[in-house]
Amino acid sequence: MNFTNGKQLLDLCNEHKLPISQVMFTRETTYLEQNPEQVFKKMEQAYTIMKQAIHRALTEDLISMGGMIGGESNKLHALRMEGKNICGSLVSKAITYAIGVLEVNASMGLIVAAPTAGSSGVIPGVLCAVQEEYDLTDAEIIQSLYTASAVGYLITRNATTAGDEGGCQAEVGSASAMAAAAITELRGGTPSQCLDAASFALINILGLVCDPVGGLVEIPCQNRNAMGASNALISAEIALSGIQSVVPIDEAIEIMYRVGRSLPMSLRETAQGGTALSPSACSACRSKSIKQTF
Structure with missing residues (x-):
């Protein structure tokens, strides 16, 4: 059982009447000939690391290597505990946890690059928040990670x-x-709705530039992980309502790639444009003795 695009994935789901998570798990264990128990244990370990990163951010005083971030997740947590948060419980938890994982990443802690270190807070933030809010088991969350x-x-x-x-x-x-x-499947969505949610999420932030201050994965990366977490929740809710994406996932992925390749190099992780050139950001770099790349 193998697939290389979204259409093929949906065809397999429909043919075998399986959710995306099960098709992906079957691909790993049959097409790639991996031991099912080992495959599950690897994903279980990944989720354990995600949860540990969140716990560490909320229980330790972390300062990033660049010194520009650290302690933000605790501030958000305190705001929610005081009942002063604007967002509801689920969103507030998701953004707090997402920001926390970035603190662990930037302080050289252990994280899961899902799919990258710079975006490592989004999936843990969302899934841990959803697990707490809906009283889900670890096994259910681990299964949804195959959808992701x-x-x-x-x-x-x-x-x-x-x-x-x-x-x-x-x-x-x-x-x-x-x-x-992943959230869409967890909340009972069909395979088509899962991929619609993914398409919505990509299209919602199409063209977002990569402009790390001082070339470090700290600012504005941390806040963008919070935004990515909230975007995931928004996209899942839209899809679960029955709203269909006009743009199929395969087209959304192709569009994202073409737009990304069209961005000037100054806006692709070189710290030579965007937020990285803010006078205040440059001043912050100098005050932290960070060697800038521009």
């Missing part, structure tokens, strides 16, 4: 998840699409 993996595979197979190739839309955008599909 299927979307990630489609993007890497047919486009890119690298910021230096496609901008932040290829990193946070891809992570957001992966998370959106």
Whole structure:
């Protein structure tokens, strides 16, 4: 059982009456000839690391290597605990956890690059928040990670998840699409709805540039992970309502890739454009003794 694009994936789901997660798991264990128990244990370990990263961010005082971020997740957590958050519980948790994972990443902690280090907070943030809000088991969340993996595979197979190739839309955008599909399946969505959610997520932030201040995965990356988490939730809710994406996932992936390749190099992870050239950002770099790349 194998697929290389979204249409083939949906055909397999319909033919075998299986969710995306099961088709992806079967691909890993049959087409790629991997041991089913080992495949599950690897995904279980990945989710354990995701949860540990969130816990560490909320229980330790972390400062990034560049010194520009650290402690933001605790501030968001405190705001929610005080009942002063604007977003509802689910969204507030998701953005708090997403930001926290980026703190762990930037402080050289252990994270899961899902699909990249710069976008590593989106999937953990969303799935851990959804698990808590809907009282889901680890096994259910781990299963949904195969749905996320299927979307990630489609993007890497047919486009890119690298910021230096496609901008932040290829990193946070891809992570957001992966998370959106996973949430949709968790909440009872069909395979078609899962891929519609992924398409919505990609199109919603089409053209997002990669402009890290000082060339570090700190600012504006951290806040963009929070945005990616909220975008995933929005996209999943739209798809679950029955709204269909006019743009199929295969076209959305192709469009994202073409747009990314059209971005000037200054906006593709070189720290030579966008937010990286803000006078205040440059001043912050100098105050932290960060060697800039421009």
